[in-house]
Amino acid sequence: MINVSGVCKTFYSRHKVEALVDVSLQVEKGEVVVICGPSGSGKSTLLRCLNHLETIDRGEIVIDTIQLTDARTNINKVRAEVGMVFQSFNLFAHLTVQENVSIAQIKVRKRSRSDSHKITMQLLEKVGIPEKAKSYPSQLSGGQQQRVAIARALAMQPKIMLFDEPTSALDPEMIGEVLDVMKTLAREGMTMCCVSHEMGFAREVADRIIFMDEGRIVEIGTPDQLFNEPKEERTKAFLAQIL
Amino acid sequence: METLKDLFHNERFRRTLSWIALFVILIGLIAGTVITTNNVDYIWRWEQIPRYIFFKENIEVTVEEDATVTAVENEGTDTYIEVINFLDEEQYYKVPSNMLSVKVGDEIERGQVLAEGKRWRPGLLLTGLVMTLEISVLSIILGILIGLITGLARLSSSPAPKWLAIGYIELIRGTPLLVQIYIFYFFIGQVFRLSSFMAGVLALSFFAGAYIAEIIRAGIQSIHKGQMEAARSLGMNYPQAMQYIILPQAFKRILPPLAGQFISLIKDSSLVGVIALVELTRAGREIGTSTFNYFEVFFTVAALYLILTFSLSMIVQYLERRFAASD
Numbered sequence: 001m002i003n004v005s006g007v008c009k010t011f012y013s014r015h016k017v018e019a020l021v022d023v024s025l026q027v028e029k030g031e032v033v034v035i036c037g038p039s040g041s042g043k044s045t046l047l048r049c050l051n052h053l054e055t056i057d058r059g060e061i062v063i064d065t066i067q068l069t070d071a072r073t074n075i076n077k078v079r080a081e082v083g084m085v086f087q088s089f090n091l092f093a094h095l096t097v098q099e100n101v102s103i104a105q106i107k108v109r110k111r112s113r114s115d116s117h118k119i120t121m122q123l124l125e126k127v128g129i130p131e132k133a134k135s136y137p138s139q140l141s142g143g144q145q146q147r148v149a150i151a152r153a154l155a156m157q158p159k160i161m162l163f164d165e166p167t168s169a170l171d172p173e174m175i176g177e178v179l180d181v182m183k184t185l186a187r188e189g190m191t192m193c194c195v196s197h198e199m200g201f202a203r204e205v206a207d208r209i210i211f212m213d214e215g216r217i218v219e220i221g222t223p224d225q226l227f228n229e230p231k232e233e234r235t236k237a238f239l240a241q242i243l
Numbered sequence: 244m245e246t247l248k249d250l251f252h253n254e255r256f257r258r259t260l261s262w263i264a265l266f267v268i269l270i271g272l273i274a275g276t277v278i279t280t281n282n283v284d285y286i287w288r289w290e291q292i293p294r295y296i297f298f299k300e301n302i303e304v305t306v307e308e309d310a311t312v313t314a315v316e317n318e319g320t321d322t323y324i325e326v327i328n329f330l331d332e333e334q335y336y337k338v339p340s341n342m343l344s345v346k347v348g349d350e351i352e353r354g355q356v357l358a359e360g361k362r363w364r365p366g367l368l369l370t371g372l373v374m375t376l377e378i379s380v381l382s383i384i385l386g387i388l389i390g391l392i393t394g395l396a397r398l399s400s401s402p403a404p405k406w407l408a409i410g411y412i413e414l415i416r417g418t419p420l421l422v423q424i425y426i427f428y429f430f431i432g433q434v435f436r437l438s439s440f441m442a443g444v445l446a447l448s449f450f451a452g453a454y455i456a457e458i459i460r461a462g463i464q465s466i467h468k469g470q471m472e473a474a475r476s477l478g479m480n481y482p483q484a485m486q487y488i489i490l491p492q493a494f495k496r497i498l499p500p501l502a503g504q505f506i507s508l509i510k511d512s513s514l515v516g517v518i519a520l521v522e523l524t525r526a527g528r529e530i531g532t533s534t535f536n537y538f539e540v541f542f543t544v545a546a547l548y549l550i551l552t553f554s555l556s557m558i559v560q561y562l563e564r565r566f567a568a569s570d
Contacts, residue, residue: 053472080478090473094492094569103487104477136569149473156477 001160001191002027002050007059009045009215019045020056021215027160032192034202037212038238043195046212047162050193051082064159080108083153087165089145091137091152097124098133101152109156116155123151127181143174150181161185163194199243203227211235285538292539295366295530304338304357312349324357368540371526372547378444378522379509379551385448386508390455395485397460408456415453421514423450428518443515451508458500462493495566502559506552513548523547 002025009020019042027033035043048054049061052068052075061068066078092100098120105116124130127147129140137145146166153161163182167175179201186192186205196202202209203223211219211226211234219226219235227243230236250256280287306326313333314325322340327333342360345351365373393411396404415423427446428439437445466489474484516525527544531537 051476053476076475076478076480079476082476084473084476086469086473088467088469090467090469092470092473092488092492094495096569104474104479107483107487108478138570152473152477 001029001031001064002193003060003062004046004050005060007046007049007061008057009042009049009054010057018215020049023059023215023217025210025217025220027191027193029159029191030189031207032186032190032205033194033208033210034206035193035195035210035212036197036199036202036238037218040214041212042215043212044164047084047164047193047195050160050162051079051084053084076108080104080156081159083156083158083161085146085149085153085161085163085166087168089137089142089149089169091145091149093137095136096133097129097135097137097140097148100137100148101155104152105155119155120151123154124148126154126184127151128177141174142170143177146170146174146178147181150178150185154185160191160193163192163196165195165197167196167198197242199227211238213238280538287539288534288536289539291534291536292368292543295368295526295540295543297363297369298366299361300364301359301361302339302342303359304336305354306336306351306357307334307353309350309352310334312345312347312351315343315345315347322358326351367521367526367530368523368543368547371521371523372551374520374526375509375512375522375524375548376551378440378447378512378515378520379505381444382447382451382508382512383505385444386451386455386504389448389452390459393452393456394459394463397456398463412453412456415450420446420450420511421517424514424518439518439520443512443518443520447508447512447515450511451504454504454507455501458497458504459493462497463489465496466492495563498559498563498566502556505555505559509551509555510548 004023004025007020007023008018011017011019021042023042023046025046035046037043045054049056050063050068056069059069063078063082067073068075068078091097092103095103098117101120101123102113102116105111105119106113109116111119121130121133124133127150129144129147132140132144132148137148140148150166166182167178170178175198179198182192182194182201183205194201194206206223208220209223209226210217211230211232213234219230219232221230226235227239230239308328310326310328312324313327314323316323316325317340320340322338322343324336324338324343324345325333326336336357338358339360339362342358344359345357351357393408397408397412399405399408424443424446427437427449428442431437431445432439432442470488470492471484474488475481479487512522513524516522516528521529523544527540531540534540
């Protein structure tokens with residue numbers, strides 16, 4: 001489903017920052033992968049490369065048999081198949097919850113208003129806030145906003161969902177409601193890549209955990225392997241800090 | 244018991260004092276104006292002003308030769324009168340229907356009246372006001388279009404549109420509007436055979452466009468970049484994301500500075516009087532030169548501008564309240 005090979009990415013701001021160094025990774029259909037690592041380790045950059053929000057300097061990314069780096073690829077088509085949920089929600093502030101979820105269905109998927117309305121309400125039901133359909137994002141709590149953001153991504157019926165630290169900006173009591181929605185998705189067989197520090201969540205639903213540091217993948221393993229017998233020193237040090 | 248110091252710390256007392264001060268200042272200003280004009284020996288003739296807004300026109304249509312009325316035909320609010328003179332030559336007169344005073348078969352002498360009456364006509368100040376309004380509305384619409392295109396070009400990552408936009412903005416902002424109006428009238432107007440109206444409107448549009456472009460650019464840049472990323476991650480292309488996500492939010496934010504720009508434009512339109520467009524200010528000057536009632540005329544002109552700009556402010560405030568729903 002996702003095939004990343006030899007990807008390199010360097011940022012040149014004030015300093016030269018090697019965000020990704022020769023990263024290779026395969027994710028199968030229906031697999032749930034959690035990416036963790038210290039801040040600045042390149043995990044968010046890797047995720048953003050997967051739907052071309054960042055361009056890569058070298059290497060190859062193939063999403064569902066489509067070459068992302070090929071100049072002929074219609075990137076908007078690929079993005080419509082890859083849902084993304086952001087740390088800061090990024091709901092459209094001028095639209096109601098219902099419009100947030102339906103706008104891309106209407107403008108990109110070209111669904112009729114009534115079809116999109118039906119799907120929107122189903123999804124809001126699924127994430128547990130159908131009663132907020134007419135509210136604006138600023139009237140919702142962080143947890144509710146993030147659930148709307150998930151519904152918005154799901155409305156495109158994507159084949160893959162990317163989560164970029166979806167619970168990091170939330171108050172502790174709201175993390176659970178967002179993780180519950182993600183767990184449901186995982187059980188339904190959605191292919192998911194999550195950058196997350198929620199180790200409880202990772203242990204429960206992840207098929208594999210990827211540990212990254214300094215732009216490199218340090219270790220990949222099942223939750224059991226990684227939590228109980230990590231091979232690398234850096235993994236041990238990181239886990240010791242967060243567990 | 245309250246001492247004077249306590250009284251002065253009382254919020255209500257201080258507010259009352261402030262109102263009294265405002266009142267005294269206003270009275271002083273009015274008194275000052277009256278006294279100074281008395282000193283220059285000026286005769287106020289406010290009664291002269293209304294006729295420059297509306298006046299009653301006397302209409303009197305007379306025949307040039309002895310003739311017989313052969314036909315009277317209504318067409319809308321006008322009536323056409325056909326007469327035949329003693330040489331059997333036909334002549335036609337057009338008169339307002341409600342003032343007609345002859346009928347078919349009447350024999351009329353030279354100089355006799357076919358129609359007479361009075362009707363209201365807009366005065367010079369009113370036609371000037373309408374001209375100012377037309378110029379301003381057209382320039383605002385064109386200015387928004389130019390500003391939007393330039394603003395988006397300014398943000399483009401490719402060098403050609405970006406540097407063209409920067410060049411245009413710097414050129415316009417770095418030269419006086421009056422000079423631009425002359426250039427549009429004498430040079431561009433000559434080359435492209437533009438009327439002075441078109442030249443004036445275009446000069447004002449390109450002038451406002453440069454400032455609006457900067458306002459729009461700032462508005463777009465003020466929208467969090469996560470909004471664009473979210474829109475793109477849903478598969479929207481750049482124009483869609485701009486149209487449905489970024490611009491609506493930016494527009495709400497730039498409404499106050501945009502309104503200021505529109506008000507400036509209405510006032511700047513007073514400069515196109517120099518290219519023979521009789522807008523409000525030019526109308527005022529023309530009335531002034533013939534009546535010497537400069538004081539009354541320009542106070543009236545100022546008041547008319549104020550009506551335009553204040554109405555615009557009210558409209559924008561109404562829009563701002565409406566858009567505040569999602570805050």
